[in-house]
Amino acid sequence: MYYALYLITLLSKYMAKEIYQNNAPHTLNNDLFHEIGISSARCYQCGKCSAGCPMAEDMNYTPNTVMRIIQAEDRQMDLELLSSESIWLCASCEMCISRCPMQIDIPKIMDYLRQKSLQERLQDKAANKSIIPFHQSFLDMIRYTGRSYEVGLVLDFKLRSKKIMQDVDLVPKMLSHGKLPFLPDGIKGKKNIQAIFKRTLRKK
Amino acid sequence: MEKIIGFYPGCSLEGTAREYNESVFSLAKLFNIKLEPVPDWNCCGATAAHNISKKLSLSLPARILSQAETAGMKSLLVPCAACYNRLMVTQHELFENEELKSEVEEIMGMGLNSPIRVLNVIQFIQEYIYPGLQEKLSSPFGKKVACYYGCLLIRPHDVLNFDRTEDPQTMDEAMKMIGAESIDWPFKTECCGAGFSVSRTDLVAKLSGKIIKDACDRGAEAIIVACPMCHSNLDMRRNTIDRLLGYKTEIPVLYITQAIGLACGLSVKQTGIQRHIVRVDWQRLNSCLPEKMIKEEEDIHG
Numbered sequence: 030m031y032y033a034l035y036l037i038t039l040l041s042k043y044m045a046k047e048i049y050q051n052n053a054p055h056t057l058n059n060d061l062f063h064e065i066g067i068s069s070a071r072c073y074q075c076g077k078c079s080a081g082c083p084m085a086e087d088m089n090y091t092p093n094t095v096m097r098i099i100q101a102e103d104r105q106m107d108l109e110l111l112s113s114e115s116i117w118l119c120a121s122c123e124m125c126i127s128r129c130p131m132q133i134d135i136p137k138i139m140d141y142l143r144q145k146s147l148q149e150r151l152q153d154k155a156a157n158k159s160i161i162p163f164h165q166s167f168l169d170m171i172r173y174t175g176r177s178y179e180v181g182l183v184l185d186f187k188l189r190s191k192k193i194m195q196d197v198d199l200v201p202k203m204l205s206h207g208k209l210p211f212l213p214d215g216i217k218g219k220k221n222i223q224a225i226f227k228r229t230l231r232k233k
Numbered sequence: 234m235e236k237i238i239g240f241y242p243g244c245s246l247e248g249t250a251r252e253y254n255e256s257v258f259s260l261a262k263l264f265n266i267k268l269e270p271v272p273d274w275n276c277c278g279a280t281a282a283h284n285i286s287k288k289l290s291l292s293l294p295a296r297i298l299s300q301a302e303t304a305g306m307k308s309l310l311v312p313c314a315a316c317y318n319r320l321m322v323t324q325h326e327l328f329e330n331e332e333l334k335s336e337v338e339e340i341m342g343m344g345l346n347s348p349i350r351v352l353n354v355i356q357f358i359q360e361y362i363y364p365g366l367q368e369k370l371s372s373p374f375g376k377k378v379a380c381y382y383g384c385l386l387i388r389p390h391d392v393l394n395f396d397r398t399e400d401p402q403t404m405d406e407a408m409k410m411i412g413a414e415s416i417d418w419p420f421k422t423e424c425c426g427a428g429f430s431v432s433r434t435d436l437v438a439k440l441s442g443k444i445i446k447d448a449c450d451r452g453a454e455a456i457i458v459a460c461p462m463c464h465s466n467l468d469m470r471r472n473t474i475d476r477l478l479g480y481k482t483e484i485p486v487l488y489i490t491q492a493i494g495l496a497c498g499l500s501v502k503q504t505g506i507q508r509h510i511v512r513v514d515w516q517r518l519n520s521c522l523p524e525k526m527i528k529e530e531e532d533i534h535g
């Protein structure tokens with residue numbers, strides 16, 4: 030009896046995979062399941078994730094709405110989600126998953142959506158002027174020195190985002206408190222780090 | 234006998250969170266522990282890496298783990314909550330998935346054999362400081378404090394398996410042990426805005442503002458943290474926060490190692506207290522400190 034059940038599950042899993050590979054519609058829902066193994070079907074829209082999310086107030090698509098959109102399997106909605114600012118506002122605080130009764134890994138989904146949004150060049154305009162260039166400045170700093178240095182990072186970000194005057198009032202205080210170290214040469218394994226970047230961030 | 238453990242400082246501790254580094258080292262020295270930095274360590278990639286590329290976000294911490302392993306380290310103290318989180322998550326993901334692990338090994342051109350014990354600062358305190366604490370306690374920290382854990386020290390619970398997710402207790406316990414009174418409040422694990430400090434200061438001010446306001450309203454005299462990001466948002470961003478709240482707040486933000494260090498008789502300089510942007514008002518905190526320390530602080534600030 031159990032054995033038969035087991036066989037049926039195995040078979041249906043196999044078939045599901047076949048069907049996906051052959052003629053699955055290209056939706057976020059499918060991609061999500063096959064690329065990071067998260068099934069949106071488990072979400073029953075209780076809203077606990079959004080109730081605890083510190084950024085929900087500022088998001089157009091709150092975490093449970095994100096789940097609903099993914100469930101809907103509508104290409105148009107998918108595109109809107111990928112080009113929203115909301116996915117960039119997620120601070121990866123992990124509150125949603127820790128409260129979700131179904132333990133759905135929303136932070137991982139958010140990471141996935143952001144990466145997808147960049148790959149498909151759909152990133153939101155506002156995020157593209159603030160949050161994304163900051164991430165890029167941060168990564169560039171690591172790429173070339175192996176570490177991140179706040180001074181260089183902030184300068185680089187200011188140039189990219191053209192927000193030169195922001196935070197200048199902090200500089201004298203930070204200097205007098207010994208909080209602004211000079212830019213060092215970087216670590217010995219710089220080559221190694223650059224190779225890691227090259228292999229993981231291939232430009233499309 | 235001197236104990237030696239591996240140490241991963243991370244970029245913040247060498248930069249804006251110097252005082253955290255100083256206090257960790259002073260405390261370790263006091264308890265006869267030698268912290269051995271990971272040779273030629275690199276940045277863990279923090280939030281930026283996992284926002285942009287999953288493989289990158291795993292490879293950077295993996296290199297650190299590999300360097301530590303090659304140096305023969307069995308346990309690794311990681312005081313920065315963000316680095317601790319990234320190292321734990323990476324270790325978890327890689328040792329659970331052989332295929333992913335070999336892919337990452339290939340990307341970084343280095344190998345990983347067995348998991349290392351990664352310790353956050355509280356675990357370090359519990360394991361290495363608690364045993365000798367009562368003996369070294371010279372000036373109990375008799376103040377009302379709000380312990381602020383933030384996100385990365387305790388979430389995701391499945392991976393970190395440390396403390397309770399909703400009402401963590403470990404920092405409160407540590408503070409009670411050095412004579413402080415820890416208040417009950419609902420903001421222990423709320424997010425401060427984390428890595429948006431520079432790119433979206435407005436959001437950070439809003440979230441951190443709520444935390445500061447609640448701690449003040451409940452009569453806390455200091456906020457105790459264990460994360461450089463939380464500290465810089467609550468301390469360095471205080472001007473912006475005050476502007477948003479509409480009044481000046483004076484509550485200082487201390488690293489847990491600073492509080493314990495002070496209680497064990499370390500000086501202001503040894504714990505790096507003078508580096509905070511929000512000045513620690515010793516007139517209000519002074520009942521727990523010996524005279525000479527108050528004088529030292531006054532000298533520094535003139």
Ligand code: SF4
Nearest residue numbers: 072074075076078129
């Ligand atoms: S908490 Fe979980 S189940 Fe509830 S709406 Fe959010 S994702 Fe869905």
Ligand code: SF4
Nearest residue numbers: 082119120122123125
């Ligand atoms: S991880 Fe992101 S979506 Fe989840 S609660 Fe935090 S900010 Fe909200």
